[in-house]
Amino acid sequence: MQRLMIEKLAKWKAKSQRKPLVLYGIRQVGKTWLMKEFGDRHYQQTAYISFDHNDRIKRIFDHDFDIPRIIQALSIETDVKISADDTLIIFDEVQECPRALTSLKYFNENAPEYHIIAAGSLLGVMSLEGSGFPVGKTEMLTLYPMTFLEFLDAVENRFVSLIQNLEFRHFPVFHDALIDLLKQYFIIGGMPAAVKQYAETKDFAEVKIIQNTILDAYYADFARHVPASAIAKVRTIWDSAPSQLAKENKRFLYSDMKQGSRGREYEIALQWLKNAGLVTMLNRASLPKIPLIAYHENSIFKLYMPDIGLLSARTGLSPKVYIEPNTTFTHYKGALAEQFVLQELLAANNAMPIYFWAAEKNNAEIEFIIQYENAVIPLEVKAGKHIKSESLKTYKKLFNPETVIRISQNEYSRTQSNYEIPLYLAGRYMDILNR
Numbered sequence: 231m232q233r234l235m236i237e238k239l240a241k242w243k244a245k246s247q248r249k250p251l252v253l254y255g256i257r258q259v260g261k262t263w264l265m266k267e268f269g270d271r272h273y274q275q276t277a278y279i280s281f282d283h284n285d286r287i288k289r290i291f292d293h294d295f296d297i298p299r300i301i302q303a304l305s306i307e308t309d310v311k312i313s314a315d316d317t318l319i320i321f322d323e324v325q326e327c328p329r330a331l332t333s334l335k336y337f338n339e340n341a342p343e344y345h346i347i348a349a350g351s352l353l354g355v356m357s358l359e360g361s362g363f364p365v366g367k368t369e370m371l372t373l374y375p376m377t378f379l380e381f382l383d384a385v386e387n388r389f390v391s392l393i394q395n396l397e398f399r400h401f402p403v404f405h406d407a408l409i410d411l412l413k414q415y416f417i418i419g420g421m422p423a424a425v426k427q428y429a430e431t432k433d434f435a436e437v438k439i440i441q442n443t444i445l446d447a448y449y450a451d452f453a454r455h456v457p458a459s460a461i462a463k464v465r466t467i468w469d470s471a472p473s474q475l476a477k478e479n480k481r482f483l484y485s486d487m488k489q490g491s492r493g494r495e496y497e498i499a500l501q502w503l504k505n506a507g508l509v510t511m512l513n514r515a516s517l518p519k520i521p522l523i524a525y526h527e528n529s530i531f532k533l534y535m536p537d538i539g540l541l542s543a544r545t546g547l548s549p550k551v552y553i554e555p556n557t558t559f560t561h562y563k564g565a566l567a568e569q570f571v572l573q574e575l576l577a578a579n580n581a582m583p584i585y586f587w588a589a590e591k592n593n594a595e596i597e598f599i600i601q602y603e604n605a606v607i608p609l610e611v612k613a614g615k616h617i618k619s620e621s622l623k624t625y626k627k628l629f630n631p632e633t634v635i636r637i638s639q640n641e642y643s644r645t646q647s648n649y650e651i652p653l654y655l656a657g658r659y660m661d662i663l664n665r
Contacts, residue, residue, distance in 0.1 A: 231384045231422060231429075233260065234577075235373055239268045242369060243345060250334040250364075252324075253349040255373035256507045256536050257451065258444050260422040261349040264373060265320045273345070274316035277308040281330060282323040291329035295336040301344070314343035325350035335364035351451065351506075372507070374577040375420030375537040377657055378412065378570075384429045386411055393654070396661060398642060401652070405641050408654045416566050417549055419539015420573070434549035441543035448508060456502050463499035471509055471533045472544045475565045479592060481514075482533045493529065510534045510572060515585035518599050518606040518629055522583050532586065538569045567613040567653065568597055571637055574657035575600070575609075587625065594624035602663065605632055609659070612638040635659060 242251055255261045269276030279287055290303040304319065305312045312319065324331050330348070337346055348368075376384070383390050389408060392400055401408075417437070418428045421444060424437045449465070456464050470487045474480065484491040503509045514530040515522050535541040547566075575584055575598065587608065588595040598609040608631055610622045617638055626634065633647040637659075643650040651659055 231376070231426065232380060233264050233267070233373075234377070234380060235264055235371065236268050236271065238371060239264075239347075240272060242371075243272055248342065248345070249338050249367060249369045250344075250346040250348065252331075252334070252368045252370050253347055253373060254370060254507065255349070257351050257447055258421055258423060259373050259375055259536075261373055262322055263422065265318075265322070265347050265349060268347075269318040269320065273318040275310050276318045276320060277304055277310040277312050278320045278322065279304060279308060280322040281326040284326075288327045288330070291327060291333055295333050297336060297341040297344075300333065301341075312344075314341075314345075317345065319344060319346045321346065321348035323350050324348040332364060335367040338364070338367040351455075375539075375573065376422060376425055377420060377574060377577045378415050378654060379657060381415050381418070381420060381425055382411060384425050385414070393658065396655075396658060396665065401642055405652065408652070409639060412570075412654050413551075416538055416570065417542050417547060417551075419537045419542065421537055421539055424539055437539070438543055441540055445540060445543065451506070455506075457498070460499045460502060463496050464502055467496060467499055467503055467533075468508065471535065472541060472565075474533065475535075475541075475569070476545070480532050480565065480568070481588075482531055507536055510536070510576070512572070512584060512586055512598075514588055515599060518587050518596075518608065518625075518631070520601060520604060520606060522585050522599065522601055522606060526585070530588075534569055534572050538566060538573060541566065541569050564611070564613040567611050567637075570653065571598065571609070571611050571656045575659075578657050578660060589624065594621040596621060596625050602633070602660075607631065607633050607635060607663075610634075610636045612636065615639045633663070 242248060253261050253265065266276065266278065281288060287307055290300060301312050310317065321330050334346065334348060337344055379390060379393055389404065392404065417434060418424050421441065424440045427440055428437050452461055452464050466487050474482050474486055484493050484496060504511055512532045512534065514527045515525040516527055517525045519525060583601055585599050586595065586597055587599050596608045597611040600607050600609065608622065608625055610619060615638065619636065622634065622636065635649045635651055637651050637653055637656050639653060640650055642652055642655065649662065651662060
């Protein structure tokens, strides 16, 4: 399988002022595979260290942060003669050894010539902040679940170059085939183990077993990393998120979890889920103006899952909706389409601020609004082909945007600065605009 993040890692390697890199990502999103694959492709050798159930390696960091001593000990432990020029050092499951994470500060200050990537569960690494976390001394990247393009590369790679190169003249011919593959992705999602299983067997039942195993592991992580006083509330929010996303009005309401619930009671729990990457919180912007952050509304938001396949598994979505025509995209009231587009937006540019807009009276809503250069662009998401864009009409009348994007099952088209983008090209919207 291919991961586009390798290109970003290659750019990190080439930097003259390179810092140690911390790779974030939820459990089982493919961090270990990515780091090892990057080492195989771009270095002569890799010194791989996992701190999981390895007390001996942890003791290397017990005494001091003398870099020559640490490098010598790591060389002995890994049986790799570590050199600054041609060796990638990997600290995996680094949350199990907080002092190893702290050591990145000293690598940055005293031995920046070494190439080091550290990774671990997002929940575990985030829990170390404030206790020796090397703030400002590392670079950070987030690995998201496999995108639709990466899924295609694993399952049906004949379409990869078509999407990569934006071969618009060929899309009408292959549009229906790509929509069918997208329906598969809505069920499989982007967790690498699930994609690998499906690529090898085409068995949805086997995929669901893997997805449920991953979900069970998240529950186990709550017990390990969340303060005891917040565990019940974390689980309550986590359990409520899929059903709240299914509502016609998808805003997250604490009162929908339990009558009388108040936001202040759940602030810590929600922050933990956000830090762990297990939910993405999308806030409303009261006005679609630059900068969007100035119109950010803390109390009005929607919560999305980290992966569309995990969302499908949690909702019990049957593979029959893939087999039966024209059902997947209308099932679950458009939640899957929104979840998919958000994942593609995040993976394309995770530094970009994303909001949604809704009228005060809740009679119009645009699923996503983004900053692009000196403008705010609305992205309306529709699950099907037969579209009534009443909200988009309202938005246009109110704000007269220069550029408008609608993402749906329809084929690509453009009328001046109004773009109709098929769902399978959602991740390429920026490249389409730049063209």
